[in-house]
Amino acid sequence: MSGPLLEAVGVSIQFGGLKALSDFNLAIHKGDLQGLIGPNGAGKTTAFNVLTGVYQPTQGEVRVSGQRVNGRLPHQINHLGLARTFQNIRLFRALTALDNVKVACRGQAALNEEGLGAGAKFRGAMRNYRDWWRALMLTPGFQAEERELTRQAEHLLEVMGLAHRRDEEARNLPYGEQRRLEIARALGTRPKVLLLDEPAAGMNTREKADLMVLIRKLRDEFDLGILVIEHDMKLVMGICEQITVLDHGETIARGAPAEVRSDRKVIEAYLGDSYLESHGGAA
Numbered sequence: 001m002s003g004p005l006l007e008a009v010g011v012s013i014q015f016g017g018l019k020a021l022s023d024f025n026l027a028i029h030k031g032d033l034q035g036l037i038g039p040n041g042a043g044k045t046t047a048f049n050v051l052t053g054v055y056q057p058t059q060g061e062v063r064v065s066g067q068r069v070n071g072r073l074p075h076q077i078n079h080l081g082l083a084r085t086f087q088n089i090r091l092f093r094a095l096t097a098l099d100n101v102k103v104a105c106r107g108q109a110a111l112n113e114e115g116l117g118a119g120a121k122f123r124g125a126m127r128n129y130r131d132w133w134r135a136l137m138l139t140p141g142f143q144a145e146e147r148e149l150t151r152q153a154e155h156l157l158e159v160m161g162l163a164h165r166r167d168e169e170a171r172n173l174p175y176g177e178q179r180r181l182e183i184a185r186a187l188g189t190r191p192k193v194l195l196l197d198e199p200a201a202g203m204n205t206r207e208k209a210d211l212m213v214l215i216r217k218l219r220d221e222f223d224l225g226i227l228v229i230e231h232d233m234k235l236v237m238g239i240c241e242q243i244t245v246l247d248h249g250e251t252i253a254r255g256a257p258a259e260v261r262s263d264r265k266v267i268e269a270y271l272g273d274s275y276l277e278s279h280g281g282a283a
């Protein structure tokens with residue numbers, strides 16, 4: 001088996017006196033569908049922020065495809081194959097669904113050309129300048145590139161069940177569809193690993209059921225590793241093969257859904273006895 005696509009090794013992060021994440025370890029391989037759960041304030045979003053370069057760990061190492069990425073910027077880590085969605089939806093609200101996805105596809109194409117490291121800024125500036133002229137003159141090369149980006153974005157809208165919303169402004173989409181558009185946009189950056197922060201938040205029961213099917217389909221169709229933060233236990237337990245449970249920044253359990261939901265520490269910290277009662281008692 002090849003090595004992990006995403007790895008956290010002994011990662012800790014501190015905000016003043018608060019240890020938001022302590023000695024956090026994680027490995028996501030191709031084809032994995034893992035969950036990250038825990039009570040409010042447990043450190044789940046902080047973990048996403050450290051993995052994606054929004055925060056720098058106080059200790060430990062984050063690796064993407066075996067490369068240490070501590071100190072890299074979020075867009076550089078994205079370029080290495082890690083994409084995410086946010087708990088609070090972040091879309092270009094006044095752009096159409098299609099353009100939201102095209103922006104992501106275009107950004108990735110630009111990064112492929114510019115690369116990273118020395119000279120990337122200069123190459124980026126030159127590319128912007130060149131693109132400006134190509135767009136102004138509507139050169140055949142520019143038009144062909146536009147058609148290709150449109151094709152890619154349309155395909156992603158189709159996969160996410162949003163083809164019918166192609167030309168609607170993102171802000172006019174129902175909430176559940178905005179969440180799916182965010183996933184389409186993340187996919188536009190061609191990730192190897194996808195981090196989903198509460199993808200089902202605000203969705204009704206039907207939308208959640210559809211989302212479960214869709215997340216599995218994305219994993220299979222795009223050969224992804226997926227890590228999901230989610231409070232909806234039916235969804236997490238229903239789709240994830242391995243679940244990590246955080247409480248006050250500490251990893252209190254990790255394992256298959258059946259192991260995790262019968263773990264006494266997890267029940268005490270998060271699930272509560274009412275969960276146990278409604279699910280027929282501990283294993």
Ligand SMILES: Nc1ncnc2c1ncn2[C@@H]1O[C@H](COP(=O)(O)OP(=O)(O)OP(=O)(O)O)[C@@H](O)[C@H]1O
Pocket residue numbers: 015018020038039040041042043044045046047087
């Ligand atoms: N930038 C920051 N500065 C200071 N404290 C922070 C910062 N980011 C997160 N925290 C704190 O770290 C802890 C973990 O927060 P985090 O948002 O990761 O929790 P969470 O598990 O995602 O919670 P929720 O389920 O409510 O989203 C909280 O106590 C939070 O207040």
